[in-house]
Amino acid sequence: MSRTENVDVVVVGGGPAGSTVGGLLAKAGRTVLILERETFPRYHIGESMVSGMAPLMEELGLIEELDARFQHKSGITLRWGRDPEPWRSDFSAAFSSAGSHFTHAWHVTRSEFDELMLDNARKLGAMVHEAAQVTGILRDEAGRVTGVAYTQDGETHRATARFVVDASGQARLLTRELTQTSWQEDLRNVAVWTYFDSYTPIEYKDDILVEAIPSGGWVWGIPLSDTRLSMGYVLSAEKLAEQTRGGRTQRDVFLDCLKNSHVAKTMVDAEALGELRTTRDWSHVCDTFHGPGWVAVGDAAAFIDPLFSSGVWLGTSGAWLAARALDAALGDQGREEQALERFDALYRQLYKDILAYVRFFMDPTRLREEYEERAREIANMVTQSSRVGFISMISGVSAVADVVDFDPMSLEEVEDVLQEWDEQIAASREAGEGGGERSRAQEVKASHKAHPVR
Ligand SMILES: Cc1cc2nc3c(=O)[nH]c(=O)nc-3n(C[C@H](O)[C@H](O)[C@H](O)COP(=O)(O)OP(=O)(O)OC[C@H]3O[C@@H](n4cnc5c(N)ncnc54)[C@H](O)[C@@H]3O)c2cc1C
Known part of the structure; x- marks a missing residue:
């Protein structure tokens, strides 16, 4: 119901x-x-x-x-x-x-x-x-x-x-x-990744590996455990479309990425490439x-x-x-x-x-x-x-x-607002426009003091 x-x-x-x-x-x-x-x-x-x-x-x-x-x-x-x-x-x-x-x-x-x-x-x-x-x-x-x-x-x-x-x-x-x-056109990327159940760790084995690939894009290597590695390739959507023309698959693109890498290819056996996942990463x-x-x-x-x-x-x-x-x-x-x-x-x-x-x-x-x-x-x-x-x-x-330290109601920030108001009021007085807003500012301050948050 x-x-x-x-x-x-x-x-x-x-x-x-x-x-x-x-x-x-x-x-x-x-x-x-x-x-x-x-x-x-x-x-x-x-x-x-x-x-x-x-x-x-x-x-x-x-x-x-x-x-x-x-x-x-x-x-x-x-x-x-x-x-x-x-x-x-x-x-x-x-x-x-x-x-x-x-x-x-x-x-x-x-x-x-x-x-x-x-x-x-x-x-x-x-x-x-x-x-x-x-x-x-x-x-x-x-x-x-x-x-x-x-x-x-x-x-x-x-x-x-x-x-x-x-x-x-x-x-x-x-x-x-x-x-x-708003979409960032210069970061209109796609990611293709997979998991390896056996890998050779890099020198600092707890680190994430991030490597630029000379032909474009970058690769990640994330050691999820001593035996499981997540490895992905991020490249522009345009480049991926270019590289998968003429019957080439994402698998081919990923294998090329490994071939072009200096470090990532030393970690995994390309033959063991499992099922690939992909997503837009824009x-x-x-x-x-x-x-x-x-x-x-x-x-x-x-x-x-x-x-x-x-x-x-x-x-x-x-x-x-x-x-x-x-x-x-x-x-x-x-x-x-x-x-x-x-x-x-x-x-x-x-x-x-x-x-x-x-x-x-x-x-x-x-x-x-x-x-x-x-x-x-x-x-x-x-x-x-x-x-x-x-x-x-x-x-x-x-x-x-x-x-x-974020405090959405901090007096310090209210003080900044008050100061801004004071400056505006001073400017409008100088221009002969009169005042009166300061009492509103004082109200805010007094009310904040009466209701402190956390
Ligand atoms: C290729 C790639 C690699 C990344 N690598 C990293 C990384 O290494 N480290 C990192 O910190 N971040 C990474 N990120 C980013 C990370 O995945 C996200 O920033 C993070 O998951 C955002 O968390 P979230 O809670 O906002 O959204 P999500 O984790 O996506 O959670 C949103 C939830 O909302 C639910 N939902 C959606 N619609 C509805 C609905 N209509 N009703 C009810 N529930 C709904 C979904 O089921 C989901 O569970 C990566 C992203 C990509 C694309």
Whole structure:
């Protein structure tokens, strides 16, 4: 029988971004319903995590379980740039410069990782419906999102809420309809990948291997366990179309990629090439990550080519920011716009920094020192060491403080707004337009003091 449930927040999608925002809001005492169309465990690509995720995993109480279940990842080995020698960067350098006790990240089998995250959201108090496909968005007369319609067991149900979170990944269930999406034409890529059940590790066997292929594109090697390697080839959609003309298959293209690689081909036996998987891997970003009654996180909001394995980190960081913004907005309706705007601004900055760097790095003709120095600049690192700057940037560690300290209602930021207003008022007085707005500013400040959030 058809039912209607009412909660504070409905989350569409139970991937890492959805289970993060849902779990954290439930932990904060909000009623949350996560709707996931699949039944977990389900397959997913995106297997190499970065160490900037560690503080969130600690907040979610998952560090011990991750350490016990998944392959540790200590850094990245690159064969990239003008210098033909492979070079490496170690995660621990980034953390020790930030004074943190974390040292590593993980390579994960996503079906298991995502199930762990979703189960954890349940443990934290979120309700989860699996095999529940969201089919429509509910809106009131003013256009505010008020819930969703979904199907489960052949019935259509409704879930109403103060906020709906789009965490539906590439399906972009809400953002497809509620905002525009910009596609990065220069990162219009395709990925082709497979798994090898036996391989020869590289020197630092916990590292992800990232290698530029001279004929174009790049290859990843991710050691999921001592015996299982995920290996993929990312190249432009145009190049793949070119290379598969005249009856050549994706298998031929993948074998050529191995032939052209210096490191990847030493790891695997090309004869053992298994079934190939493929997906579009086209970077995109939504014009806005929020609107009346909704926010978007994870791939539903933005996606960047997986060159630095940033997807899960970016999506779950956005989800962590969103959880705090929604919690604040649920606590004080009058502050919804401010909270969501601040979430949007910081999340967008994280996205922009990675995108700018991926674009710079995609040119494989530079020197290692140039890649490292540019990373330090983009991340605005105070460190003198460009090597530390590089690993801090690509691991997400340089942004950890901003994410961890994010407070959508901080007085400090209200002070900035007030200062801006003061300057505008002074300017309008100078122009002889009178004043009066300052009392409004004082109201905001007083009201913030009366309702501190967290
Ligand atoms: C080739 C490739 C390689 C990658 N490698 C990496 C990597 O090494 N490291 C990394 O961090 N990232 C990587 N990524 C990116 C990573 O896969 C994503 O960024 C990440 O999975 C995003 O998480 P999410 O929770 O936003 O979305 P998802 O993990 O896709 O979860 C979305 C969920 O929403 C559900 N859903 C969709 N529509 C509906 C609906 N209508 N109703 C209900 N539920 C719905 C889906 O079933 C899914 O479970 C890679 C991506 C690609 C394409």
